[in-house]
Amino acid sequence: MAPSLEQIKAALATVQDPEIRRPITDLGMVKSVDVAPDGVVRVGVYLTVAGCPLRDRITRDVTAAVSKVEGVTKVHVDLDVMSEEQRKELQAKLRGSRGPEKEIPFAKPNSTTRVLAVASGKGGVGKSSITVNLAAAMAASGLKVGLIDADIYGHSVPRMLGVTDRPTKVEDMIMPPVAHDIKVISVGMFKAGNSPVIWRGPMLDRALYQFLTDVYWGDLDVLLLDLPPGTGDIAISVAQRIPTAEILVVTTPQLAAAEVAERAGSIAAQTHQHIVGVIENMAWLPCPHCDERIAVFGEGGGQAVADALGRTLGYEVPLLGQVPIDMRLRAGGDEGKPVVLSDPDAPVSAELRRIAAGLGKRRTGLKGLRLDVSPVRR
Structure with a gap:
């Protein structure tokens, strides 16, 4: 029996971005999730930048977390890159709105x-x-x-x-x-x-x-x-x-x-x-x-x-x-x-x-x- 979409999302919530140390689901890094009847799961993940040095680790962590869900037969991870607007939204989420003078x-x-x-x-x-x-x-x-x-x-x-x-x-x-x-x-x-x-x-x-x-x-x-x-x-x-x-x-x-x-x-x-x-x-x-x-x-x-x-x-x-x-x-x-x-x-x-x-x-x-x-x- 194929796993539910909610089960896959719950598994993805356990994956943390290696640099920010927060779940990728909270950071808007999950682009898409597709679950096939035969248990094959395809997950789209946004990277913050194109040359992200931790792309391989993120791929491994997502694959490992989703593979643990009962009914999953295979995991495919497709990487994409955040747009400038998405990066600004991420920055605002992490730091909040600030004035022109940066704060320590x-x-x-x-x-x-x-x-x-x-x-x-x-x-x-x-x-x-x-x-x-x-x-x-x-x-x-x-x-x-x-x-x-x-x-x-x-x-x-x-x-x-x-x-x-x-x-x-x-x-x-x-x-x-x-x-x-x-x-x-x-x-x-x-x-x-x-x-x-x-x-x-x-x-x-x-x-x-x-x-x-x-x-x-x-x-x-x-x-x-x-x-x-x-x-x-x-x-x-x-x-x-x-x-x-x-x-x-x-x-x-x-x-x-x-x-x-x-x-x-x-x-x-x-x-x-x-x-x-x-x-x-x-x-x-x-x-x-x-x-x-x-x-x-x-x-x-x-x-x-x-x-x-x-x-x-x-x-x-x-x-x-x-x-x-x-x-x-x-x-x-x-x-x-x-x-x-x-x-x-x-x-x-x-x-x-x-x-x-x-x-x-x-x-x-x-x-x-x-x-x-x-x-x-x-």
């Missing part, structure tokens, strides 16, 4: 997305590795996570997450690639090869602004920004564009790195941002022959940074964790497989997952939110 959703007073700007005083402390693994750990725990590679000159996040897809553009809206359930965007996705980015301050700010406004992030629990080292243009732009962003400082134990990290964190005193805490990377090396910890880069740098920032800012800045040296952390970055996913039981993974569990809590309650109510005179 995370800067709105009622945003419940926690924005964490990961900073360091100098390069080479493993800031990007920490950011990528925190994002992966949060996503693995069930949170909706976005990641902006804001280190424009030294972008490395795509490689560390194994991202090879390029963003898809729908009208003036950019669909970010998804890796390990993390929505991610980087300037490296828009340029050819390994060519350098040679921009001055205004261009850097413009790139960050576009990442925040033109990219469709959806409803995120956490958005992480991998900042460039130091206190330059991007750090200032983040403070101006997203005043509610919290700063997470990454350092290593040695005194030289700690002093520079303290300067990077102290920017919060001028920008009035909150420092959520300090992470000490490369804190120790486990001895291969015993249980001792070898302090390769010294000891106490992370706690020293936290204490110094606390004195400067007038509130307690916690040392959130001490991440050990582990070759698997480096190897995972080179292979595009975060160690918290590839080897979750390793000591380095356990520490990163513990830190991520504390940082990934979505803001709840009314504290810090603007209520759109007005007093009424009685």
